[in-house]
Amino acid sequence: MNIRKYLDAEIEKALASQGASGCPAITKQAQRVEFGQYQANGVMGAAKKLKIKPHDLARQVVDNLNLDCLQRVEIAGPGFINLHLEPTFIAERLRAMRSSERLDVERAESKTVVIDYSAPNLAKEMHIGHLRSTSIGDAAARLLEFLGHTVIRANHVGDWGAQFGSLLAYMDQLAAQGEELSTALTDLEKFYMAASALFRNDETFAKNAREYVVRLQGGDPHCLALWEQFIEESITHCQAVYERLNITLTREDIKAESSYNDDLPKVVNELTDMSLLVESDGAKCVFLDAFIGKDGNPLPALVQKSDGGYPYLASDLAAVRYRTRELKADQALYFVDARQKLHLSQLFAVSREAGYLSAENDFKHCPFGVILKKDGKPFKTRDGADVKLRDVIEEAVSRARDLVNAKNPELDDAARGRVAEVVGVGAIKYAELSKNRTTDYIFDWDTMLSFEGNTAPYLQYAYTRIRSIFRRADIKPDTLHNSRLLLTEPLELELGVKLMQLPETLEAVAEDFQANILCNYLFELAGTFMSFYEACPILKAEEGVRDSRLLLSDLTANTLKKGLDLLGIEVVEQM
RNA sequence: GCGCCCGUAGCUCAAUCGGAUAGAGCAUCGGCCUUCUAAGCCGAGGGUUAGAGGUUCGAUUCCUCUCGGGCGUACCA
Known part of the structure; x- marks a missing residue:
């Protein structure tokens, strides 16, 4: 259940009942603990529209809000409404989370979504530049699938050309x-x-x-x-x-550029039939008003070269055509370098003109920046080559191996090997996923392969700590009764609230396919757990409290594991 | 020239349709392992959000301009 959305809807109802219908409640997670768990910021704007005092409207809204889930509601500042949840309500949500495979995340109305990602050029070896598209696109695929959509992975590999x-x-x-x-x-x-x-x-x-x-x-x-x-x-x-x-x-997800070869003349014919193609300097182009090039001249979208060959716009058009006509895609996400922005906006614009895309088709570019060295120059090896992806992986795993050898020598060889792999790979993927910037970003070995702070290993470590508690006490999580959840200590409550916010976090990620929102959530969850773990003894507590804390721990482990899984990052039982 | 993106702590990054005192990690400094894994926890310092105007009850966020950086701009992809 998405609590934020629920509260938002309830407050909008209350606003509407006071004559402010259509005004957004703007309910969000509270910034500070003293403001409760959620705060509604929409009253100020609504009051302005109604030309009344914000505080008065807030009062009316609060008086019309009668929700069992709220312990208390306060009006603060110029008209903020602070919402404090009833701990028993939080406990109830946590029980729902625990008894559901989906961790209380609702299924979305199913769409068919094509996710275009990775797309390496087969002429060369995969290099570090492919890491972003591949990691982020894969996380999007996993998440949308989990939310109940039909996901079609499309690896549009470059296998053709001069x-x-x-x-x-x-x-x-x-x-x-x-x-x-x-x-x-x-x-x-x-x-x-x-x-x-x-x-x-x-x-x-x-x-x-x-x-x-x-x-x-x-x-x-x-x-x-x-x-x-x-x-x-x-x-x-x-x-x-x-x-x-x-x-x-x-391999089944590969739909190579060359597979569209036979469609390219068809695309040209169809565009010709629609009188969209114009011959210019021997090349066949589409000129759209929205695109202006140098000196104010119209900017062409070049579909066929003067020598008869096809530029990549042609095969991309064929792919759009295939995705809507054959795959019946409602949505397509292109996880492609930000430098391709113009190309993709031309692609979508021409596709709409040609009827390959209708108003119902939501095709969008999910851009990201390129990798730079610390000095801001493009990231290359000394001889100008791209850094191989497998070298990056090797380095990451090697560093993780050194670390686990030092930290936990009593683990057997196989276990340490597994930890090195999972931690090393997790670290490099998390480094990509946890940044949202569409601009360029700096690659630094030590940052990317760091195992401290906001990194995958931190989350993996939190997971192993929890597993270790159960191992030590020889308790199977499944045998815990699901009823006794006591959220009395501040950190128990804080942890409970965090856990409960998984559904709204995942829905927020799906709105813009920003995996970093999920990374931040997991980091905060793990951090809250770590504080709880330090402050609240679990196994030494008296039985009722112990079981309650074990439940919280188990839920945290499940949530971390699920969240990391959606990011494409694995966990181990010990590290 | 035109277009797009960006400028937040020493470094790398957050900040959820504009919200309360701009947050983390790394680095620095100080505490915490005879109690569930110290890849951890607790605490401290560090900011004119590039700059100047404007809109607003309220601006890192929206608008204008300036400075600085990056990218794109028809037969490579």
């Missing part, structure tokens, strides 16, 4: 030199760099590479076979990264 000419030409060249291709392809980044260097510096090779592009596009069997081998190798690499990162993408 760059494959060099790669195929290079493959053939190596094969002619008697080299084992599968060995050469184990390091895709090196392979790509070598092929690119040849393309730049060797005119004969470059000419050859261009011919390979033409042959590939023409369906030449040999080229296709090489291409398929390369793509296969590259996908295997991606899947290995996904698996290690605990990303839910599978």
Whole structure:
């Protein structure tokens, strides 16, 4: 149950009964404990509209509010309404949470949602730049699924285009030199760099590479076979990264750029039939009034190049068309670099003009910034290459391994290995998920691989502490009676309130797909638990209090585990 | 030139359709392990929210301008 939403609706009813219908209650979680758990800020605005004193309206609203869940209501300041919840009500919600698989989170009205994320270029190895789209998109997929939507994961991988000419030409060249291709392809980044260097510096090779592009596009069997081998190798690499990162993408979720090849001429024909396409400098473009380019000239959305080739707008249009026509998507979320903003707004605008998108289709860009070094320069290795994602993972796991070896040497090897993996991977994903900024952000090994403070390991650690309590006391959480919840100590109450706020947190995240809201919530939950844990003895308390605290602990563990799971982060029993 | 995004503590980031005294983490300083895992807890210092106007009962948030940074701006994706 979403308490915030419930209170908000009740206060709006009270406002309406006083002649302020249509005025928002603006109920939110209170900023300070003395203000209660929630505060309604809408009275001031409503009073202004009605031209009456805010305090008087607040009085009337409060008098018309008769809710069992409220212990007391106060009017404060210029007209804030502070809401203090009845502890027995909180306990009731917690019992509901505990007896439900869904932790008292209601199902949303189901929509079909396409989530476009990760989308690496198969010509190269996955690099650190893919971490954001992949982590955030995957978290969105998990959350929307949990809320009851039909989620279609769409990994729009780049598997087509001119760059494959060099790669195929290079493959053939190596094969002619008697080299084992599968060995050469184990390091895709090196392979790509070598092929690119040849393309730049060797005119004969470059000419050859261009011919390979033409042959590939023409369906030449040999080229296709090489291409398929390369793509296969590259996908295997991606899947290995996904698996290690605990990303839910599978091979079945890959809908490659090339799969739209046959649709591209159709898109051009359809746009032509609708008289949307204009030929300009030999290229076929859509000109829309909303887009103005240099010197005030109309800015084209280029659908077909003058040489007949298709730019990426064409395959993106084909994808929109496919997603609404075939997949029947109500909504599509594009977790794509903020620099693509213009491209995506053109994509959606042209799609609407072409009828690929109707008013019912909610397609939106969920942007994020690019990674920079500490000095604000683009994040690259010394030789200008992107930092490999698997190197980042390796570094994270290695650091986590050192730490667990030092902190908990009595764990056996296998357990420590598992902790290193879960903690290391959790740390790098959390570092991405816990920031909302759509602007660029600074990558720093020590920050990203930190295991202290607001990090995944902190949350994982809180979880293990709780599990440890039950292990030590040899109590199975399932055997606890669900009835005795005593929220008497301030920290018990605070923890209870936090727990109860999971549903409204998840709904808030789903509004804008900002995983950092969930991260913040979990961090606060874990922090509140840690304080509670320090201040309130659990196993040493007398029986009734002990059981109540065990219940709170168990609920916290379940909530942390579920929340982390929705972020794509795992937990361990001990660390 | 035009367009978009951004500027918050030494650093990295929060701040829920504008709300009360702008919050965390890291770093610094001081406490807490013979009691449930110190990857922790408790506490301290640290801010003219880039600057100037404006709207408002109230502005980090909205508007205007200035300064500073980033990105985009037709045949790469």
